[in-house]
Amino acid sequence: MRILYVNNDGGGFADYIDTAEGTTVAQLFAQRLPGRQPEDYLIRVNRLPATAGQVLQEGDRLTITPVKIEGAQIASVTS
Amino acid sequence: MPSDRLLVRAALRLREVFLARAVQEIEQALLDRLANYQRALERARASLRQAAAEGWPAAPPLVRRNLSGVLNAVRDAVQQTSQQLKQPAPPLPDLRGLLEEFRQLDDEFGALQVNFKKKALSVTTEPIELEGIYLGPFAIHLSWPRLARDATIACFEIVAQDSNPAATNDAVTHPHVSDGVLCAGDATVPIQRALEQGRVADAFCLVRSVLTHYNPNSPYVSLDEWGGQDCYECGRGVN
Numbered sequence: 001m002r003i004l005y006v007n008n009d010g011g012g013f014a015d016y017i018d019t020a021e022g023t024t025v026a027q028l029f030a031q032r033l034p035g036r037q038p039e040d041y042l043i044r045v046n047r048l049p050a051t052a053g054q055v056l057q058e059g060d061r062l063t064i065t066p067v068k069i070e071g072a073q074i075a076s077v078t079s
Numbered sequence: 080m081p082s083d084r085l086l087v088r089a090a091l092r093l094r095e096v097f098l099a100r101a102v103q104e105i106e107q108a109l110l111d112r113l114a115n116y117q118r119a120l121e122r123a124r125a126s127l128r129q130a131a132a133e134g135w136p137a138a139p140p141l142v143r144r145n146l147s148g149v150l151n152a153v154r155d156a157v158q159q160t161s162q163q164l165k166q167p168a169p170p171l172p173d174l175r176g177l178l179e180e181f182r183q184l185d186d187e188f189g190a191l192q193v194n195f196k197k198k199a200l201s202v203t204t205e206p207i208e209l210e211g212i213y214l215g216p217f218a219i220h221l222s223w224p225r226l227a228r229d230a231t232i233a234c235f236e237i238v239a240q241d242s243n244p245a246a247t248n249d250a251v252t253h254p255h256v257s258d259g260v261l262c263a264g265d266a267t268v269p270i271q272r273a274l275e276q277g278r279v280a281d282a283f284c285l286v287r288s289v290l291t292h293y294n295p296n297s298p299y300v301s302l303d304e305w306g307g308q309d310c311y312e313c314g315r316g317v318n
Contacts, residue, residue, distance in 0.1 A: 006278065006281065008269045008273065008281055008284070008285055009269070010268075010269070011268050011269065011272070012268060012269035012271075012272035012273065014272070014276055014278065042284060042288075044183075047179060047182070047183040047186070047280070048186075063281060065281060065284045065285060065288065066288055067288055067291065068288055068291060068292035069263075069264065069265050069266040069285065069288040069289045069292060070264045070265045070289075070292060070294040070296075070297075071254070071255030071261065071262050071263055071264040071265075071266070071289040071290075071292070071294055071297075071298075072255065072262050072263075072264035072265075072294060072296075072297040
């Protein structure tokens with residue numbers, strides 16, 4: 001099945017991906033962000049909070065956004 | 080949350096912004112390609128003036144070659160732009176999508192505001208405390224005129240609502256905010272991508288993720304020095 005997968009980590013990614021029927025949010029998270037902790041991310045399915053065991057459906061929109069990101073002072077970004 | 084009527088009005092404004100950006104991108108691409116035409120034109124003009132000064136009876140080879148260069152540059156620019164127009168355009172956010180963005184913003188932050196005079200969408204964070212230092216809640220304003228020019232962090236203004244600025248610089252209301260501008264660091268690129276693609280709620284959430292985290296390696300003012308430094312002699316705080 002196809003879902004819209006939006007990952008706001010790193011450089012950002014937003015595109016349709018194919019995933020197996022019955023895949024849960026936790027399973028897809030583990031596939032796409034191996035080694036990362038779900039509690040470090042805001043995870044939304046169709047713009048609503050999602051549970052780990054929620055089974056993804058065809059056409060769902062899954063968004064993953066880090067809850068803590070390092071800001072920087074502009075001078076050091078450009079140096 | 081604003082009424083449906085206001086949200087629809089805001090969504091229409093924002094859609095106009097994204098349409099204007101799409102047109103602007105193609106227009107700029109054409110202008111960039113026409114830069115070669117400008118250079119070829121200058122060479123052609125220079126060779127024509129030189130030939131005229133030498134009293135030429137017929138166009139010498141250099142002039143013909145430079146004029147041919149002008150023709151090729153224009154033809155290439157138009158051809159490339161035509162090819163670009165044939166490509167499927169990146170999808171623009173539609174009205175329904177933008178309304179969903181607004182509803183998500185209201186859910187995530189508790190109270191979305193739309194200000195048509197200031198042409199801004201605004202939300203407010205929960206009070207933020209970093210390493211024991213209270214910084215208060217921050218209003219995050221997205222200016223849609225700025226978004227029309229540039230889909231980057233520059234579209235956002237961050238305003239402290241219960242300001243506790245750094246003792247040494249009252250323009251710094253957060254370690255990564257100075258004069259209302261957030262230095263987004265690692266969020267810079269994902270914020271830009273989100274704004275370009277119309278994922279407005281994602282952009283706001285990314286801004287919040289920077290505000291709720293302290294990077295001790297690169298603040299405007301470090302939290303260690305937030306309240307000012309202690310006097311070496313008496314230990315009292317000084318600015």
